[in-house]
Amino acid sequence: MTDSVLDYMTRLGRAAREASRVTARATTAQKNNALLAVARALDGARVELLAANEKDLAAGRASGLDDAMLDRLALTPARIDEMIEGLRQVAALPDPIGSIRDMRYMPSGIQVGKMRVPLGVIGIVYESRPNVTIDAASLCLKSGNATILRGGSEAIHSNQAIARCIQLGLAEVGLPAACVQVVETTDRAAVGALITMPEFVDVIVPRGGKGLIERISRDAKVPVIKHLDGVCHVYIDVAADLDKAIRVADNAKTQRYAPCNAMETLLVHADVADRVLPPLASVYRDKQVELRGCERTRELLGSDVREAVEDDWFAEYNAPILAIRVVDSLEQAVEHINHYGSHHTDSIITENFSDARRFLTEVDSSSVMINASTRFADGFEYGLGAEIGISTDKLHARGPVGLDGLTSEKYVVFGDGHTRS
Amino acid sequence: MTDSVLDYMTRLGRAAREASRVTARATTAQKNNALLAVARALDGARVELLAANEKDLAAGRASGLDDAMLDRLALTPARIDEMIEGLRQVAALPDPIGSIRDMRYMPSGIQVGKMRVPLGVIGIVYESRPNVTIDAASLCLKSGNATILRGGSEAIHSNQAIARCIQLGLAEVGLPAACVQVVETTDRAAVGALITMPEFVDVIVPRGGKGLIERISRDAKVPVIKHLDGVCHVYIDVAADLDKAIRVADNAKTQRYAPCNAMETLLVHADVADRVLPPLASVYRDKQVELRGCERTRELLGSDVREAVEDDWFAEYNAPILAIRVVDSLEQAVEHINHYGSHHTDSIITENFSDARRFLTEVDSSSVMINASTRFADGFEYGLGAEIGISTDKLHARGPVGLDGLTSEKYVVFGDGHTRS
Numbered sequence: 001m002t003d004s005v006l007d008y009m010t011r012l013g014r015a016a017r018e019a020s021r022v023t024a025r026a027t028t029a030q031k032n033n034a035l036l037a038v039a040r041a042l043d044g045a046r047v048e049l050l051a052a053n054e055k056d057l058a059a060g061r062a063s064g065l066d067d068a069m070l071d072r073l074a075l076t077p078a079r080i081d082e083m084i085e086g087l088r089q090v091a092a093l094p095d096p097i098g099s100i101r102d103m104r105y106m107p108s109g110i111q112v113g114k115m116r117v118p119l120g121v122i123g124i125v126y127e128s129r130p131n132v133t134i135d136a137a138s139l140c141l142k143s144g145n146a147t148i149l150r151g152g153s154e155a156i157h158s159n160q161a162i163a164r165c166i167q168l169g170l171a172e173v174g175l176p177a178a179c180v181q182v183v184e185t186t187d188r189a190a191v192g193a194l195i196t197m198p199e200f201v202d203v204i205v206p207r208g209g210k211g212l213i214e215r216i217s218r219d220a221k222v223p224v225i226k227h228l229d230g231v232c233h234v235y236i237d238v239a240a241d242l243d244k245a246i247r248v249a250d251n252a253k254t255q256r257y258a259p260c261n262a263m264e265t266l267l268v269h270a271d272v273a274d275r276v277l278p279p280l281a282s283v284y285r286d287k288q289v290e291l292r293g294c295e296r297t298r299e300l301l302g303s304d305v306r307e308a309v310e311d312d313w314f315a316e317y318n319a320p321i322l323a324i325r326v327v328d329s330l331e332q333a334v335e336h337i338n339h340y341g342s343h344h345t346d347s348i349i350t351e352n353f354s355d356a357r358r359f360l361t362e363v364d365s366s367s368v369m370i371n372a373s374t375r376f377a378d379g380f381e382y383g384l385g386a387e388i389g390i391s392t393d394k395l396h397a398r399g400p401v402g403l404d405g406l407t408s409e410k411y412v413v414f415g416d417g418h419t420r421s
Numbered sequence: 422m423t424d425s426v427l428d429y430m431t432r433l434g435r436a437a438r439e440a441s442r443v444t445a446r447a448t449t450a451q452k453n454n455a456l457l458a459v460a461r462a463l464d465g466a467r468v469e470l471l472a473a474n475e476k477d478l479a480a481g482r483a484s485g486l487d488d489a490m491l492d493r494l495a496l497t498p499a500r501i502d503e504m505i506e507g508l509r510q511v512a513a514l515p516d517p518i519g520s521i522r523d524m525r526y527m528p529s530g531i532q533v534g535k536m537r538v539p540l541g542v543i544g545i546v547y548e549s550r551p552n553v554t555i556d557a558a559s560l561c562l563k564s565g566n567a568t569i570l571r572g573g574s575e576a577i578h579s580n581q582a583i584a585r586c587i588q589l590g591l592a593e594v595g596l597p598a599a600c601v602q603v604v605e606t607t608d609r610a611a612v613g614a615l616i617t618m619p620e621f622v623d624v625i626v627p628r629g630g631k632g633l634i635e636r637i638s639r640d641a642k643v644p645v646i647k648h649l650d651g652v653c654h655v656y657i658d659v660a661a662d663l664d665k666a667i668r669v670a671d672n673a674k675t676q677r678y679a680p681c682n683a684m685e686t687l688l689v690h691a692d693v694a695d696r697v698l699p700p701l702a703s704v705y706r707d708k709q710v711e712l713r714g715c716e717r718t719r720e721l722l723g724s725d726v727r728e729a730v731e732d733d734w735f736a737e738y739n740a741p742i743l744a745i746r747v748v749d750s751l752e753q754a755v756e757h758i759n760h761y762g763s764h765h766t767d768s769i770i771t772e773n774f775s776d777a778r779r780f781l782t783e784v785d786s787s788s789v790m791i792n793a794s795t796r797f798a799d800g801f802e803y804g805l806g807a808e809i810g811i812s813t814d815k816l817h818a819r820g821p822v823g824l825d826g827l828t829s830e831k832y833v834v835f836g837d838g839h840t841r842s
Contacts, residue, residue: 021759025783098782104804110793112803115781119815202815223644223816244838251840338442349838360536360833361519362446372531372836381841382533382832383525394540394623394829395644396816408815411803412781415793417665417770419672420802 005185009193012148012181013200016121019178020146024118028095030173035138038169039087042080042134045165049075052161053130060154072128073155083134083162086386090138093385096403097144100412110418114409118144120202122406123194125150125216127208130158136205137166137180139388143406146179148201150194152208153186160184195220205389205401225401227366227392229316229342230260232374235333235359238269239352242276244371248349249280251373254287258318260390261345261367261377265313265323267333273326274300281305289320296326313340330355334362341365343392345377366392366399426606430614433569433602434621437542440599441567445539449516451594456559459590460508463555466586467501473582474551481575493549494576504555504583507807511559514806517824518565521833531839535830539565541623543827544615546571546637548629551579557626558587558601560809564827567600569622571615573629574607581605616641626810626822646822648787648813650737650763651681653795656754656780659690660773663697665792669770670701672794675708679739681811682766682788682798686734686744688754694747695721702726710741717747734761751776755783762786764813766798787813787820 042049053075060070096116103113122145124136133149140147151159163182170179183190195204195216204224206216217224234252236245252263268277273296281301284291292308293301305324312323313336327333337346347369348359356370367377377400379387384402391397397405463470474496481491517537524534543566545557554570561568572580584603591600604611616625616637625645627637634647655673657666673684689698694717702722705712713729714722733744734757748754758767768790769780777791788798798821800808805823812818818826
């Protein structure tokens with residue numbers, strides 16, 4: 001790492017730590033007004049934003065980025081509208097900071113409860129999509145944290161243009177510029193520095209491909225809120241309502257293929273497989289979904305279904321491909337999910353109370369569902385109002401992470417001169 | 422690291438991971454019955470426990486352990502009673518596992534809430550006190566986790582004798598032996614292995630001196646629940662009731678000197694310093710507490726008060742020594758605490774509502790108190806029923822860590838064939 005990048009990141013880190021003391025105390029009105037001011041600044045800078053983005057797109061085309069990458073990179077008037085609307089939505093959310101819960105009298109006479117507080121400084125490392133700059137900055141600011149944002153080098157001009165709008169908004173309400181800092185260098189050493197400064201950064205949230213997240217998890221010296229894989233399952237139980245089963249299994253796979261909460265493996269109880277798999281297969285075939293099955297699946301659906309191999313059970317296709325396995329029992333389904341899954345989101349389709357209860361208890365995933373599509377695993381659908389990511393880890397946040405996941409709780413104690421005896 | 426130790430620890434880790442699936446599903450009755458069976462086994466093994474402990478004590482005396490270490494190492498009939506009583510208390514606590522909260526209907530029609538689940542496998546690394554073997558094992562088992570316990574080599578015979586009682590209890594209720602495993606080797610490489618097996622161990626809780634905890638935090642590849650320092654403050658505000666101030670400042674320092682929640686620095690507002698410091702100083706002098714003060718403190722109390730240097734403000738004495746500083750404002754007190762403190766426990770003494778409110782909001786510590794002794798920062802005093810340690814980190818558990826700190830929450834979703842549109 002060059003000294004100059006390390007010096008630069010240390011400067012950002014120190015400034016963020018200082019600014020985090022200000023954001024922690026900022027009033028709800030001040031934070032909301034800042035978010036609305038950023039929204040106005042974006043609205044007033046549409047020409048500059050599109051021009052900056054055009055530079056990134058031109059460079060991207062020149063360097064041979066593929067169409068999917070270029071699409072993620074592109075700002076359009078509609079995407080600017082979405083960023084503005086997102087800021088307004090975050091401003092409208094309740095402020096999590098300072099809320100006190102569970103104050104209770106103890107036998108000693110003291111009252112003890114918990115108060116919600118910001119984490120401090122949050123580092124965000126992300127790729128291509130410039131809108132993450134606004135999404136992440138708004139959630140971190142609303143939750144009283146200072147932020148250091150490090151976008152991809154391919155979006156540097158777009159991100160800098162957005163950063164100028166953020167600065168205008170912060171200045172308008174008198175918050176320090178260092179509340180939200182967008183890293184200005186494209187030197188990759190900046191990421192290495194950001195994720196190894198526990199004295200300045202309290203948590204890292206990576207947003208992007210699996211390679212990025214693996215790299216960051218491996219090298220970080222601060223906690224990382226993340227998920228690596230989304231190998232989600234739907235299990236059609238022996239007691240399933242088959243209409244619901246077909247509806248949910250269709251939706252979980254085909255409503256969108258790319259999201260991490262899309263189903264990748266379908267498990268079907270042997271006693272209902274012959275009734276549910278053929279109609280489901282025809283739904284999938286109509287939508288050009290490639291099926292890969294275990295032996296029993298292929299017996300039912302025909303040998304044009306490709307044989308699923310061990311790797312298929314671990315696979316996150318993020319594509320119109322589905323692995324199907326016939327199982328003999330709920331127990332075998334649970335074992336399959338806990339062994340091959342990624343502890344992300346898994347759903348059982350059943351009308352049987354005891355089967356539902358066992359699945360709920362025994363499946364070790366961040367979201368466990370009964371008779372619902374895995375596609376619901378999402379901060380908005382869960383009522384969090386927004387989402388900075390999804391965590392499949394068990395410590396701190398688990399599942400979709402909203403404002404609360406960017407906060408902590410401290411104990412508060414009220415007494416009247418109480419002493420311990 | 423020798424291969425054999427690594428192999429041995431890998432074997433323990435794999436067995437713990439498997440056992441954790443059983444503990445996660447164990448019924449409340451099964452877990453409680455196991456705890457009570459261990460209590461009975463301890464009661465029936467008093468002679469063996471004392472004999473095993475005598476071996477450790479003899480070896481300790483031979484190797485020159487100091488009196489404090491030998492005291493911590495010693496088992497006595499009273500300490501065995503305490504372990505038995507502790508097991509009964511943990512058995513009597515409500516089971517945290519499986520509780521579901523906040524189930525709410527969403528606009529889509531699904532119901533979303535959270536269910537409490539075990540973390541999985543917990544590694545405990547501790548020194549000297551053999552009773553930690555029982556304390557930690559009982560909390561981990563009650564919270565549905567498997568445990569690997571690694572005590573100090575100086576307590577190896579005592580810990581093995583206790584481990585045999587635990588095994589008797591587990592066997593009596595039909596739980597696998599690997600639910601609680603006590604490491605049998607004194608090879609230090611075992612610790613290195615334990616804290617770097619994220620595939621088998623979900624969290625490490627170190628219990629012991631600062632050196633141990635620093636080493637583990639630095640080298641661990643799994644999350645660590647810990648606190649390093651307890652530099653706790655009492656701030657006597659300009660609006661303090663001086664009787665309460667003297668009572669609390671006395672208790673916070675002198676009720677016991679060694680605990681991490683004892684006060685190490687007293688801050689006093691300049692406008693009340695001349696009325697409160699002289700009577701307080703005489704309380705401390707009666708108890709042979711050495712005072713170290715800032716210049717203004719020494720003007721008030723006399724030059725036999727030693728001058729406090731920069732290091733004193735950072736010091737955790739755990740001894741009859743107290744640093745005292747006169748400050749000009751609440752703001753200066755808060756700055757001092759956030760700068761020099763360890764984010765453990767800090768208390769303001771004041772009758773002024775606005776001062777109390779500001780202190781509560783602005784002090785960034787795991788416990789913030791008003792008119793109460795810092796000595797209350799404790800799992801039992803907070804009503805947690807038990808405590809596995811105190812965390813000054815912000816992610817996951819913060820403050821005293823009880824059963825809930827050894828658990829996580831997963832999202833649960835109930836639908837009726839719901840699909841996402």
